[in-house]
Amino acid sequence: MTIGFDFDALRRYPDIEEPNLFAVDASDRLILDEAAELLAAVGPGEVVVVGDGYGALTLGSGARDVRVFQDSVVGQRALVANSHGESYRNLPLGEELFTGARVVLMQLPRSLEELDELAASVAHWAADDVILYAGGRIKHMTPAMNGVLARHFGRVDVTHARQKSRVLVASQPIRGTLAPTRRQFHDDLGLWICATGSAFAGTKVDIGTRALLAVLAQAAPHAAIAIDLGCGTGVVAAALARARPGIAVLASDASWGAVESTRLTMAANELTTVTIAWDDALSEQPDASVDLVLLNPPFHLGGTVHTGAASKLFAAAARALRPGGELWTVYNSHLGYRPELARTVGPTREVSRNTKFTVAVSVKSDALNEGQ
Ligand SMILES: C[S@@+](CC[C@H](N)C(=O)[O-])C[C@H]1O[C@@H](n2cnc3c(N)ncnc32)[C@H](O)[C@@H]1O
Numbered sequence: 056m057t058i059g060f061d062f063d064a065l066r067r068y069p070d071i072e073e074p075n076l077f078a079v080d081a082s083d084r085l086i087l088d089e090a091a092e093l094l095a096a097v098g099p100g101e102v103v104v105v106g107d108g109y110g111a112l113t114l115g116s117g118a119r120d121v122r123v124f125q126d127s128v129v130g131q132r133a134l135v136a137n138s139h140g141e142s143y144r145n146l147p148l149g150e151e152l153f154t155g156a157r158v159v160l161m162q163l164p165r166s167l168e169e170l171d172e173l174a175a176s177v178a179h180w181a182a183d184d185v186i187l188y189a190g191g192r193i194k195h196m197t198p199a200m201n202g203v204l205a206r207h208f209g210r211v212d213v214t215h216a217r218q219k220s221r222v223l224v225a226s227q228p229i230r231g232t233l234a235p236t237r238r239q240f241h242d243d244l245g246l247w248i249c250a251t252g253s254a255f256a257g258t259k260v261d262i263g264t265r266a267l268l269a270v271l272a273q274a275a276p277h278a279a280i281a282i283d284l285g286c287g288t289g290v291v292a293a294a295l296a297r298a299r300p301g302i303a304v305l306a307s308d309a310s311w312g313a314v315e316s317t318r319l320t321m322a323a324n325e326l327t328t329v330t331i332a333w334d335d336a337l338s339e340q341p342d343a344s345v346d347l348v349l350l351n352p353p354f355h356l357g358g359t360v361h362t363g364a365a366s367k368l369f370a371a372a373a374r375a376l377r378p379g380g381e382l383w384t385v386y387n388s389h390l391g392y393r394p395e396l397a398r399t400v401g402p403t404r405e406v407s408r409n410t411k412f413t414v415a416v417s418v419k420s421d422a423l424n425e426g427q
Pocket of ligand 1 (some may be wrong): 256264284291308310337
C-alpha cells in the first residue's frame with residue numbers, strides 16, 4: 056500500500072455521509088496489507104480492483120494504471136471525487152478488465168451468485184499467476200464463499216482475522232467457461248426475467264414487487280412518461296411497457312448489475328420502448344419532467360440497514376415528477392413511510408396493505424414544487 060496514504064481523508068460523497076457511515080473499513084486495510092509484497096513487485100497495469108467502496112483499495116494500493124470495476128455508480132463517482140490525478144480506469148465486468156491481471160483486490164460482494172460471477176471472470180481472463188485477495192467483514196462472510204472460490208481456483212487460503220475482518224486468498228485459476236446469464240420465464244407475468252449476480256431478487260420476483268405489480272393498472276392511467284426507479288432486473292419497467300405500449304419508460308438504477316440485467320430482460324422480452332440509465336437517484340433527469348414514478352426502495356446502504364437510502368429516492372422522485380404526477384411506492388408495512396412521502400412528495404394514500412407490504416400513491420403537489 057502507499058506509505059502514508061491518508062485513509063481518513065477519503066469521503067463517501069456523493070453517497071450519504073453520516074457519523075456512523077464510513078468511507079473505509081478495516082477489511083480494506085487488511086486486503087492491502089496482505090497484498091503489500093506483491094503490489095510492490097508487479098508492474099503498471101497489472102492490478103485490478105473489484106468492488107471498491109469509495110476508493111480505499113484503488114488509491115491505497117499505490118499501483119499505477121489500476122483497472123477498476125465498481126457495481127455502484129455512486130462508488131464510482133466517490134472514487135473520482137477522492138482521487139487526485141492517480142492513474143486508474145473504470146471498466147465494465149469483462150475481458151478488458153481482467154486480461155493480464157496479476158493481482159486482484161476485491162471487497163467480497165454480499166451474494167454468492169455475484170461472487171461466483173466475479174471469481175469465474177477472474178479465473179477465465181487473468182494471468183496464470185494471478186492472486187486474488189477477496190476480503191470483508193467477518194459478520195458478512197460465510198464458509199460457502201470459500202467453496203465458491205474453490206470452484207474457480209486450485210488453491211484458496213484464509214488469512215488470520217484482524218479487527219473483525221478476514222481475507223480469502225485464491226490462486227491457480229481454473230480456466231472455465233463463463234456461465235450464461237441466468238433467466239427465468241414467469242408464466243403469471245408472461246415475462247422473462249434476466250439477472251446478473253448482483254441484481255436484487257435474482258430471476259425471482261420479490262413479494263413486495265408483486266404487491267406493486269398487482270395495482271400497476273391503476274397507476275396514472277394517462278401517463279406518457281414513466282420511471283422505474285431502482286429498477287433491479289427491470290421487472291416493473293417490463294410489466295409497464297408490456298401493458299402500455301404507448302408509454303415511454305425509463306428504467307434507472309445505481310447498480311451496474313441491475314442495469315445490465317434490465318438490458319437483458321428487455322431484450323429477452325423484445326421490449327423496445329424502455330430506456331435504461333446507470334444513475335444515482337435520477338441525477339441526470341430534469342426536474343418536473345415525468346408523470347409517473349414506480350419505486351420499491353432499498354433498505355441498505357452497502358452493508359448497513361439505513362432508511363436514508365429510501366429517503367434519497369423519495370426526494371429524487373419528488374424532484375423529477377411534474378405537479379400532479381404520481382409516485383407509487385411499495386414498502387414493508389412496519390416501515391410506515393407514509394408521513395415522509397406526504398412531506399417529501401405530496402398528499403399520500405394507501406392503495407393496498409397487508410401485514411407485510413403497503414403500496415402508497417403520492418401525488419406531487421404544486422406547492423412542494425414551487426418551494427424547491
Ligand atoms: C429493493 S430493490 C428493487 C428492484 C426492482 N425494482 C424490483 O422491484 O425487483 C431496490 C433497487 O434500488 C437500487 N438503488 C439503490 N440506491 C439507488 C440510488 N441511489 N439510485 C438508483 N437506484 C438505487 C438498488 O440497486 C436496487 O436495484
